[in-house]
Amino acid sequence: QLQLQESGPGLVxxxxxxxxxxxxxxxxxxxxxxxxxxxxxxxGKGLEWIGSxxxxxxxxxxxxxxxxxxxxxxxxxxQFSLKLSSVTAADTAVYYCARQILYYDIGYGAFDIxxxxxxxxxxS
Amino acid sequence: SYELTQPLSVSxxxxxxxxxxCGGNNIGSKNVHWYQQKPGQAPVLVIYRDSNRPSGIPERFxxxxxxxxATLTISRAQAGDExxxxxxxxxxxxxxxxxxxxxxxx
Numbered sequence: 001q002l003q004l005q006e007s008g009p010g011l012v013x014x015x016x017x018x019x020x021x022x023x024x025x026x027x028x029x030x031x032x033x034x035x036x037x038x039x040x041x042x043x044g045k046g047l048e049w050i051g052s053x054x055x056x057x058x059x060x061x062x063x064x065x066x067x068x069x070x071x072x073x074x075x076x077x078x079q080f081s082l083k084l085s086s087v088t089a090a091d092t093a094v095y096y097c098a099r100q101i102l103y104y105d106i107g108y109g110a111f112d113i114x115x116x117x118x119x120x121x122x123x124s
Numbered sequence: 125s126y127e128l129t130q131p132l133s134v135s136x137x138x139x140x141x142x143x144x145x146c147g148g149n150n151i152g153s154k155n156v157h158w159y160q161q162k163p164g165q166a167p168v169l170v171i172y173r174d175s176n177r178p179s180g181i182p183e184r185f186x187x188x189x190x191x192x193x194a195t196l197t198i199s200r201a202q203a204g205d206e207x208x209x210x211x212x213x214x215x216x217x218x219x220x221x222x223x224x225x226x227x228x229x230x
Contacts, residue, residue: 039219046222049219063218096166103173107214108214109214110157110169110172110212111159111167111169111219112178114166116166
């Protein structure tokens with residue numbers, strides 16, 4: 001059964017770069033049927049999509065975060081990663097990685113499998 | 125940018141039917157996905173492409189989408205259905221989530 005697990009520092013200082021990794025187990029990240037995404041949720045608030053990546057390295061990002069976000073993939077390790085630069089307290093959130101279905105007819109689809117999430121706090 | 129509007133809260137009596145709406149401009153032309161999130165847990169996909177249930181999701185969960193409103197319907201509501209529910213669509217290669225609806229089972 002496919003599982004996703006986020007890892008990375010739980011505390012980041014303001015103005016620094018947040019770095020997280022998602023490890024995929026029980027399946028290959030190189031499947032042609034899926035993208036792999038990052039979604040975050042500030043405490044007590046709703047979900048916000050950050051961006052997604054294909055195993056080939058093709059990416060697309062939320063326009064509101066695009067200038068600060070980099071998502072990369074390492075197929076040899078079955079991992080994909082998130083970097084968010086110049087963080088502020090507003091970036092404090094639970095960060096989730098998720099598998100995103102790619103439909104042959106409509107393209108982008110639902111996030112069908114999620115990691116458990118990791119809390120990242122931005123504070124000095 | 126595209127916006128999705130959900131009611132902040134919906135209440136339903138145990139065993140009755142709950143309907144959670146998701147409003148958006150011509151949302152009927154888009155594919156809507158619904159997620160359930162219980163406190164302290166990751167979201168779980170309960171409906172995809174408007175009305176399809178993933179494996180393991182009870183038949184009590186159903187969805188529809190037309191015009192400017194998509195609806196998640198939960199029949200015979202149970203205490204375990206109490207959770208936050210989010211709708212989601214894609215617009216111009218951007219994933220958009222609704223603000224979420226807290227479902228209370230009375």
